[in-house]
Amino acid sequence: MNVVEVSHLTVQYGSFTALNDFSCEIPEGCTGLLGPNGAGKTTLIKTLLGFVQPKSGTARILGDDVVASGPSIRQKIGLMPEQDCHIPGMTAVSFVAYAGELAGMPSAQAIRRAHEVLEHCGLGEARYRNVETYSTGMKQRIKLAQALVHGPKVLFLDEPTNGLDPRGREEMLDLIRSISHGKGVNVLVSSHVLRDIERVCDRVVVVMKGQLRATGTIQELKAIQGQPLDVEVREPNHAFASRLMEIGAVVGPPKNNVYRVQLAGDVRQAHITVQTAARATNAQIRGFRVAERSLEDAFLDAVQPSEPPHILHAPTATGGVQ
């Protein structure tokens, strides 16, 4: 079942179009919403929460239309906003319990659950402190705790690692990963930090100027068309490269003793061909792997202005190497 289904969604703020005929489907699991600042990520989240009325199109969460369902749909959703947000004058435990009550929990359950969630988010010792005295890292954690308190089925995290030091960032990513994997909570992480997305998400949706640029698993996004191989040799061997080219392979120049080789046929057959060529030219092979580009390269390709929307861009093996 898809967690989020968006179809031809257009959202405008006055004359500015924040989302333009945006369509995508997000399955269960942890999905990253990637895009540069101002791409429309936060607008998409706010539209899914019903904060913004779309001009046209539909959006569904867990099968419920976000416009028709009204506020009741938010009972299934937790939001960790990008900006700091808390209720002034409250301790962490009363704030999180209050957030639970607002979501519909009975007050006794909300208090019990608030303690539990704060403990999980690493704020157990600081739960009786006023939230306004918290550090940036603690404020990020309490935002996560208030989003989790009512046991949402879908969690929207908007730039969850903003303002965190490296250690805090790692801890936050660990927390997100522990929630999103095997706990039945579907997570949509909006971020422009590619390493964070790669660390916690299984899939990505790339947004640019309010349009969908690419969607799929991270492996799919990083894959290079034609499944080329990166062949690491002991030292550059021109005879080896020439031999491969004679049998129809496309071979890039060596980079750190690695040739990028694209051959016809499947990966197994390509392995055999490369080994045969190496044996014939006395080249020493140190390693094979299916070549892939970095998520950063994949993202930059996806958000190139010339690229048409909705197409997962996958360059050929020669791209950027030959």
Next chain:
Amino acid sequence: MASPIADVSYRDYDGPLFAARYRWWVIAKQGILLASKKRNLQVLSFVSAWYYLAMIIVLFFVNQGGSGGNSEAGNRIMEGIMKNVVWKDQFLHGFSFAQLPLLLVTLVLGAGAIANDNRSRALLVYLSRPCTKLDYLIGKFVGIFVPIFVILAVPTVLFYGYCALSFNQYGFLRDAPWLLPQMLVVILMSAAFHAALVLAVSAMFDQGRVAGATYAAMYFITNFFTVAMSITWATSDGKAPEPVKHLFYGSIDGLQIGFCKAILDTRGSRPFVGGQRGAEANLPVPAPPLLAISLILLVIIAGSAFLTWRRIRAVEVVG
């Protein structure tokens, strides 16, 4: 960090969740709970009831002294004093003298109600839950309205009870049989007026202190206007033009005092001793027309609620 013995693995919540109704009550309840914990509010509650407390002390000693030994002379003295007391005017005074402390109560309760939420972007917490803008608005309103109502109503009811039990033979219940319901209507209107107005001011700012200063400025500037009209009235020997009488009520507390006078159908008298003597200019300004002042109050309440509604936004709209 987590306690070493704690089980910190994440567990899903599988307990009950109430339907998305009556969320406003959760917000209101929180407002009332926070108010009940404020020490300065408890002190101000006592201060706002000072006239009733003073009257209870005065009446107690008068009663003790006048009826000492249940002598006939004592009873005559008591009747002489009580003859001058206009009971409904005592409630008007109690309400009027509570206005300044009530301003402070309102500031403590309401100045930061929305302004502080704006500052800390708490709206995202509220509106990402099954809460609507209306729930938020009603919850915040009730969270201010109920404490103000209680702070005004409790001393009024206590004073009424004391007078009904002790001075019924001097015509307390006979002279103004509808006094308690009338006073409760006045208090309801006053609490609604203060709550709506302070919320509107609070919604305009993102600093509770700035909102509070603005509300206080509104109170004192309009109050200065009231004083000016009062002096005009007093120096005119009762011949001031007709509008002056009504402009006297052109302030935050003036509107409420005017409404109280109109409901109780009295122009008031001197505090404590009562009685109305002297020339027209020395008498309090007459009560305004009930319908007109009620309409003005209701329009201000509705207008304030509309302004607040317009200012509550989950997202910043650009373009």
